[in-house]
Amino acid sequence: xxxxxxxxxxxxxxxxxxxxxxxxxxxxxxxxxxxxxxxxxxxxxxxxxxxxxxxxxxxxxxxxxxxxxxxxxxxxxxxxxxxxxxxxxxxxxxxxxxxxxxxxxxxxxxxxxxxxxxxxxxxxxxxxxxxxxxxxxxxxxxxxxxxxxxxxxxxxxxxxxxxxxxxxxxxxxxxxxxxxxxxxxxxxxxxxxxxxxxxxxxxxxxxxxxxxxxxxxxxxxxxxxxxxxxxxxxxxxxxxxxxxxxxxxxxxxxxxxxxxxxxxxxxxxxxxxxx
Amino acid sequence: xxxxxxxxxxxxxxxxxxxxxxxxxxxxxxxxxxxxxxxxxxxxxxxxxxxxxxxxxxxxxxxxxxxxxxxxxxxxxxxxxxxxxxxxxxxxxxxxxxxxxxxxxxxxxxxxxxxxxxxxxxxxxxxxxxxxxxxxxxxxxxxxxxxxxxxxxxxxxxxxxxxxxxxxxxxxxxxxxxxxxxxxxxxxxxxxxxxxxxxxxxxxxxxxxxxxxxxxxxxxxxxxxxxxxxxxxxxxxxxxxxxxxxxxxxxxxxxxxxxxxxxxxxxxxxxxxxxxxxxxxxxxxxxxxxxxxxxxxxxxxxxxxxxxxxxxxx
Numbered sequence: 001x002x003x004x005x006x007x008x009x010x011x012x013x014x015x016x017x018x019x020x021x022x023x024x025x026x027x028x029x030x031x032x033x034x035x036x037x038x039x040x041x042x043x044x045x046x047x048x049x050x051x052x053x054x055x056x057x058x059x060x061x062x063x064x065x066x067x068x069x070x071x072x073x074x075x076x077x078x079x080x081x082x083x084x085x086x087x088x089x090x091x092x093x094x095x096x097x098x099x100x101x102x103x104x105x106x107x108x109x110x111x112x113x114x115x116x117x118x119x120x121x122x123x124x125x126x127x128x129x130x131x132x133x134x135x136x137x138x139x140x141x142x143x144x145x146x147x148x149x150x151x152x153x154x155x156x157x158x159x160x161x162x163x164x165x166x167x168x169x170x171x172x173x174x175x176x177x178x179x180x181x182x183x184x185x186x187x188x189x190x191x192x193x194x195x196x197x198x199x200x201x202x203x204x205x206x207x208x209x210x211x212x213x214x215x216x217x218x219x220x221x222x223x224x225x226x227x228x229x230x231x232x233x234x235x236x237x238x239x240x241x242x243x244x245x246x247x248x249x250x251x252x253x254x255x256x257x258x259x260x261x262x263x264x265x266x267x268x269x270x271x272x273x274x275x
Numbered sequence: 276x277x278x279x280x281x282x283x284x285x286x287x288x289x290x291x292x293x294x295x296x297x298x299x300x301x302x303x304x305x306x307x308x309x310x311x312x313x314x315x316x317x318x319x320x321x322x323x324x325x326x327x328x329x330x331x332x333x334x335x336x337x338x339x340x341x342x343x344x345x346x347x348x349x350x351x352x353x354x355x356x357x358x359x360x361x362x363x364x365x366x367x368x369x370x371x372x373x374x375x376x377x378x379x380x381x382x383x384x385x386x387x388x389x390x391x392x393x394x395x396x397x398x399x400x401x402x403x404x405x406x407x408x409x410x411x412x413x414x415x416x417x418x419x420x421x422x423x424x425x426x427x428x429x430x431x432x433x434x435x436x437x438x439x440x441x442x443x444x445x446x447x448x449x450x451x452x453x454x455x456x457x458x459x460x461x462x463x464x465x466x467x468x469x470x471x472x473x474x475x476x477x478x479x480x481x482x483x484x485x486x487x488x489x490x491x492x493x494x495x496x497x498x499x500x501x502x503x504x505x506x507x508x509x510x511x512x513x514x515x516x517x518x519x520x521x522x523x524x525x526x527x528x529x530x531x532x533x534x535x536x537x538x539x540x541x542x543x544x545x546x547x548x549x550x551x552x553x554x555x556x557x558x559x560x561x562x563x564x565x566x567x568x569x570x571x572x573x574x575x576x577x578x579x580x581x582x583x584x585x586x587x588x589x
Contacts (some may be wrong), residue, residue: 010412113297116290120527120567121545125298128549204420209531212420213546225420232424234537236432246421254416266378 004266011262017144017255018200018267025071033142045238057231063244065220070245073211073223074252078203079140082196084142090192092146093153094180097188098161107150114147117205123206127215134217141206146198152195156188163187190267197263201256208249224249283576287569293563295347298558299340323333344559353555357548362559365544367376369560373443373540376529377462379456381518383464384525386566388471389514395472396479396510397502407472419528423462423535430458440537451578463528467521474517478510485509519575527570 002208007010024031033053040060048055056065114122126140160166161184169179176201210216211225224245231241327333331342346353352362395407431439437458443451482488483506491501530542535541541560548556 079554112290113331114551116294116569117565118523118526120524121530121564123560124545128557201416208418209420209527212418213531213534228421229423230581235428236425239428242424246418246424248420250413250417253418254412254501257412257416 005259005262006033008262008265010258011266012066014112014255014260014262015033016153019207020077020258021071021252021255024068025075028068028072032062032068034062034065035062036065036069036222042083045234045241047238048240053108054244055238056236057227057238057241061158063227063240066188066227067244067248070222070227071248071252073134073217074207074249076198077141077207077217078132081142081203082199083147084139085145085199086192086196087144088142089149090099090189091186091258093150094157094185094188096150097154097157098154098176098180101232104154108154110118111150114144119123119144119207119208123210124215127210132210132215132218134143137207137210140210141203144206145202149192149195152191153188156191156209157184160188161185194260194267197256201253201260202257204253209220279580280577282449283305283431283573287573291566291569295344295562296340298561298565299343300336311312343470347559347562352559355548355553357551357553357556362555365556366541366559366563368545369539369541370530370563371444371540372538373529373533373542375445375452375456376459376532376538376540377525377567379460380463380467380525380529383460384467384471384521385514385518387464387468388517389475391468392472392475392514393479393502393507393510395476396483397498399480401487411469411472411476414465415473419462419466420531420535421533422465423459426458426462427535440535441539442536445547455536455538459532459538462535463525463532466528467518467525470521470524471514471517475510478512478514479506482506482509508582512579515575515579519572519579522568522571523574526564530564 003014005180033051038061043052043056043060044058046052046056046060052062052064054067056062057066076183092107096104109220117125122144125139126143127136130136130140166179166183170185174182207216207223208225208228211223212229214226214229217223227245228242228249231238231245235242284484322465322566331339332340343353350363352366355362358365371511391407391411395404395411398404427439430437437454439458441455443455445452479502488501488505491505492498496504526542529540530545532538533540533542534546544556545560547553548560
């Protein structure tokens with residue numbers, strides 16, 4: 001699988017940028033030249049220079065240090081949201097697909113209600129309900145994505161559950177939990193994996209969007225969306241303050257999209273080149 | 276067909292009711308006291324009690340919901356806690372700008388996506404395809420609010436061609452309306468164009484491999500005619516799917532884009548009412564956005580049935 005992802009140039013690019021993002025986010029405190037929250041009013045809106053490689057913002061904060069630390073919030077939110085979506089969505093999808101009938105009907109109608117909301121709007125509403133905090137944002141984005149993961153897993157389980165090896169396991173006297181865990185789940189996981197990778201991109205986008213409109217991680221913790229919101233009126237005066245966080249968001253989203261696509265091609269060779 | 280429309284309408288209505296319970300329930304539990312927002316820091320306890328009674332905030336949850344639903348059914352969404360204007364007026368005023376933004380973005384998205392998607396598929400693997408495909412990937416990855424900032428920088432601040440923010444109603448000035456709508460519609464439309472392009476490309480590629488396309492070529496039709504008459508009609512089906520799938524992103528994106536460009540639409544009304552804890556306005560605007568979303572999804576399903584006679588939904 002890794003080989004197949006690495007064989008495509010876009011997959012390599014995606015994996016490389018994603019790995020770089022993980023590393024810089026993880027080691028931000030050691031990589032950052034400055035404390036991202038310290039304001040130096042004598043050094044406001046300085047262009048890129050040797051002492052500030054990406055310049056400073058309107059409060060004299062170092063943009064590079066802010067972007068590196070902002071990546072931590074994005075990564076934390078995205079990983080948690082995707083974990084929430086996977087840990088809740090996959091079991092729900094397996095249950096709905098495996099048992100069908102009543103269980104399926106109830107779960108899928110519930111999901112229909114979730115799908116009735118435009119997903120970003122639902123995340124906004126959830127954050128408005130619980131008050132902006134990194135934790136709320138993570139759970140809200142994850143909760144919104146649960147329905148997507150459940151639906152995709154359910155579809156995969158529906159095709160797997162009538163396979164002969166499932167029948168064989170049943171005739172050997174295995175119980176439902178054993179069949180679901182050992183036979184159905186491993187064979188139905190691929191679409192969810194692809195979707196969870198793409199979900200990283202979506203979670204990062206939603207976190208940035210929420211921060212941008214003031215409903216994300218509260219200050220002073222740096223986040224890419226808020227950096228962009230605070231600097232958007234300075235785009236002509238000091239482009240580095242807004243272009244840097246904007247480009248960081250776009251690049252990381254692009255990387256996870258490439259990675260998700262390469263993963264899909266690797267797991268389902270029939271689709272290669274079509275998507 | 277009639278049965279299908281009826282069933283879909285009923286289903287949408289049921290979902291809307293479920294949504295209204297969720298919206299009402301969630302917002303009732305919101306932190307922050309709207310009465311404190313109305314009366315300032317230290318209101319007189321008796322005044323607070325009077326107002327709680329006046330707005331019937333002292334009733335239990337299900338009674339409040341029933342009261343609210345009864346009002347909503349009669350088109351009364353209550354009075355804004357903040358501006359004291361009827362909510363329906365605020366919603367009515369905000370509906371136009373949001374619909375204008377949504378329709379303009381959709382038009383841009385579908386047109387650009389269709390043209391580039393067909394080109395990419397016809398020139399599969401060649402330079403045109405690579406350029407279009409990479410651009411599409413960039414398009415789906417650049418957040419709307421970032422491209423909005425870049426568009427304002429280029430077209431408003433650097434070139435001075437278009438106003439950076441604001442909204443003018445088409446009844447006031449058609450030219451002003453267009454000039455103010457251009458950038459927000461572009462910021463939102465390009466995201467739609469990117470995902471539409473990807474779906475059209477794969478749709479056209481699939482159709483190009485079909486036997487009737489080979490037949491059309493074999494009987495001597497030129498490539499333009501093959502694509503125009505045989506491929507495109509069939510590739511329109513994934514285009515409708517693409518648009519249907521993007522409606523959620525379109526409306527969610529509109530909330531953000533409206534706030535960047537200071538467009539007085541439903542998205543801004545929603546955000547403003549969140550920050551002001553203006554429950555009646557928040558409920559109504561979320562319900563309205565969700566209603567539009569459901570209706571648009573329904574419309575996409577119907578268009579789907581119309582352009583593809585093979586789909587009959589029975």
